Amino acid sequence: MQTKVENNKAWFLVLPVFLIVAFSAIIPLMTVVNYSVQDIFDPYTRYFVGTEWFKQVMLDSRLHEALLRQFLYSFTILAIEVPLGICVALMMPTKGRGASLSLILVAIPLLIPWNVVGTIWQIFGRADIGLFGAFMSGIGVDYNYASDPTDAWLTVVLMDVWHWTPLVALLCYSGLRAIPEVYYQAARIDQASRWAVFRYIQLPKLTNVLIIGVLLRFMDSFMIYTEPFVLTGGGPGSSTTFLSQSLVQQAIGQFDLGPAAAFSLVYFLIILLVCWVFYTTIMNMQKDK
């Protein structure tokens, strides 16, 4: 890697970004911090309560469940999407019309507004008007995502796999395209098996893009709100209520500003912690190269 020139004037180039992000990040974040230590009755009556809300949030069993559900969900979709995405990327043609056609087709789900994704699956999964629901009852499975918690959970996972596997696939596809043909020629001369080619040539070259993919998918699945909101509304019961959902319920639905703010901060810190680990890993790996 080239060494960079030391120059503090570069701050002037970063300043616009700093200002614009600070406006929409630091001010709201300070508002949240402000709420999290006060009990607010109306705009003019408020009391300082210290860490009470944080204690309450940390001990709230509903939030523990939501957090557990969230982790389970994020790991489930990662475990499905990453291998599936790699398989799809390996199958995509590398040259010609087929290549751009498959790129466009595979990318379509990524560009659908998230609530429309929810709507699509809401329709698709209904037994009376949807193909998937009708198919499931056709093969004798008693499937109803609106009343059965397991079905609701599976539908949300299926929806996410449908929606986001293309991202992993496209990332891996671009990683695969960057492998020089010489490597494959060498493998052919060595009579390497298909598996060996994958294990020792393609997979190592994919690590970089896979880290980006896992990072993006983890962050986004951890913040998921719109799709389950449209599909199941967090139900039945609270089987598909993830962190964002309980937060919005608390902040907007019940208007419990204090606890909601404390919850926001804890939530944000968890994401930040996980992503810091990821980020450090990426940086170390780039240093090794």
Add this chain to the structure above:
Amino acid sequence: MTQSSTTPISHNKGITKEQAPVYSRAERKARNANLRGRFGLVLYVVLLLLPIYWLVNMSFKTNTEILSGLSFFPADFTLENYAKIFGDATWYMGYVNSIFYVSMNMVISLIVALPAAYAFSRYKFIGDKHMFFWLLSNRMAPPAVFLLPFFQLYSSVGLFDTHIAVALAHCLFNVPLAVWILEGFMSGVPREIDETAYIDGYSFPKFFMRIFIPLIRSGIGVTAFFCFMFSWVELLLARTLTSVDAKPIAAIMTRTVSASGMDWGLLAAAGVLTILPGMLVIYFVRNHVAKGFALGRV
């Protein structure tokens, strides 16, 4: 070197005869694997498109037909649902609003992210690593956390229910992403180009506009695509920050629930229309998409 050049030759001589058929079998195997791959891909794409097809199919049906049973093709083909959307300003203005704030966001993100990405890719300065991580950390902030503060902030500065409010709010996650992608692309351009240009007497702004930007054209296209994508699909913030004048189409769609039940046909038609702009955009950047999805970092 000499050793390795002699051994493979002698090695080869011994086994070329036995290997000839093996090679062709391997080739046949590869061809079979290729066919299987094609088949798998087609299957995947079909499964991928099936839910979307179902939506398109439904958008051409009347409500009575939708509720009366399943069919792969609309028996009673109708454009009524689309006509309803294009004939009603409260409906189609939703699309205009969405496109308006998405483009604004795209322009703002690019303008501020370009110089910053250049600084990150070329210079070392106090706090650069922390700054970069702080920017990325905003990409990780769940919109739900910022919902209420945003509402209050934009109300207090009088921006509530304007396009610029949504565009600025979306900068929260789009600007860091834009910086991240552009930095990847810019680091791929050799530094010698900058140095040569300065020696030739270019000033920084002139060099940046005339030489550097054309060099990373495809990176800019890809960044614009990602900004478009994440701003277009986001609903939570857009819905919270608008009420009438700048309401995005995705929020207007909830109107299809009425006292007489769901208007499925209309809902499907509105959904189909939200997919079209995305398809158009991806068609334009299709040649850069492969590189772009690796965010310039392969």
